[in-house]
Amino acid sequence: MVVPVKNEQDNVEPLVREIAAALSGNTTFEIVYVNDGSTDATQARLEVLKSEFPMLRVIRHRASCGQSRAVTTGVGAARYEWIATLDGDGQNDPADIPALLAKLADPAQPPNLELLAGWRSKRNDTFVRRISSRIANGVRSRMLKDNTPDTGCGLKVFARETFLALPNFDHMHRFLPALVMRNGGAVVSVPVHHRARERGASKYGVHNRLWVGIVDLFGVAWLQRRVRLPVIEADSDL
Numbered sequence: 001m002v003v004p005v006k007n008e009q010d011n012v013e014p015l016v017r018e019i020a021a022a023l024s025g026n027t028t029f030e031i032v033y034v035n036d037g038s039t040d041a042t043q044a045r046l047e048v049l050k051s052e053f054p055m056l057r058v059i060r061h062r063a064s065c066g067q068s069r070a071v072t073t074g075v076g077a078a079r080y081e082w083i084a085t086l087d088g089d090g091q092n093d094p095a096d097i098p099a100l101l102a103k104l105a106d107p108a109q110p111p112n113l114e115l116l117a118g119w120r121s122k123r124n125d126t127f128v129r130r131i132s133s134r135i136a137n138g139v140r141s142r143m144l145k146d147n148t149p150d151t152g153c154g155l156k157v158f159a160r161e162t163f164l165a166l167p168n169f170d171h172m173h174r175f176l177p178a179l180v181m182r183n184g185g186a187v188v189s190v191p192v193h194h195r196a197r198e199r200g201a202s203k204y205g206v207h208n209r210l211w212v213g214i215v216d217l218f219g220v221a222w223l224q225r226r227v228r229l230p231v232i233e234a235d236s237d238l
Contacts, residue, residue, distance in 0.1 A: 001031045001097075002078060004070030005088030009041040010199035015090050016049050016056060022094040027101065031056045033088070034074040037064030068173045075163050083163065087154030092118070093193040100157045100190055114162045114185030117148055117177055118155030120194035148177040148189055155192050159185075171216050 001019055005012065016031065023029045035043050035058060046058045059073055075083055082104065086092035100116050103109060151174050158176070166172070166179045177187040 001029055002034065002071060002074035002083055002085045003031065003088045004034045004036055004067050004074065004085075005038065005042055006036040006064055006067075006070075007038045007040045007042060008088045008199075009038070009045055011088060011090045012042055012045045013049060015088060015094070016046075016053060018094040019086075019097075020053055020055070022097055027098075028080075029055060030079060032074045032078055033058045034070040035060040036067070036070040037061045066170050068168070068170055071173050072163075072168055075160055078160060081160055082157060083160050084157045085154060089197055090199065091195050091197055092153070092155040093195060096155060096192040097157075100155070100192075103188070103190065104157070109188060110186035112184065112186045113188060114159045115176060115180045115187045116157040117151065117187060117189045118153035118192040119148075119150045119189040120153050121149075121191045123194050146175075146178040146181055146187065148187060150189065151175065151177055153192065153194075169216070175216065 001023070003015070003019075012033075016033075019031055031053065033046055033056065035046065043058070043060055046056070050056050050058065057077070059077055061070065061073065065073075071085060074085075082101070084097050084100065086094065086097075096118065100118070103116055104113070154173075156176065158180070162180060162183070162185055163176075165183065166176075172179065180187055
């Protein structure tokens, strides 16, 4: 479990407790929090929780490097083959994680499944955020053909090895489906719950989502056009 956070002091404790409750008894797990340069009490509260939750690990960026870099730091430090991520603001529901993990063993899934992407089919956000997200997802899906209705959802499950092999850049977490498919992996979207933010303030607005996202969109499209996936034939000597 990898959770990137920045200035989420009031969300740390309730979310750690929810994650532990959701995963306890179902699987062996760890919780890796990456504190991305918080200037509030986030770090102090995480340190206190470590004594109660031995599976909790905390990594701290001295200065903020962005959400994608925080996720990459956490995945690089993780010890398990499969990684689940969720946002640290409490809007993703940790109770959805076991259902996502169970889908990995479903024989109906594609054999090359490498990413399960959460789909916030019923979003608890402001009208402006819902509309802007719907437009952005529509444009991205048509341009990148990633067949994913919601790439912005922080709740995802993916293979650690797959993630670490992807091109790494700022904001790359919003393009994971397209990047995974570019490397030949299958992506499946799964409806998940989405909750209203109860504590703290969002770190994203129209400007740091929209304009940067447009630049990145063309960059990912450029990457897609320059990949050639080979079709492997059996060795005739076998």
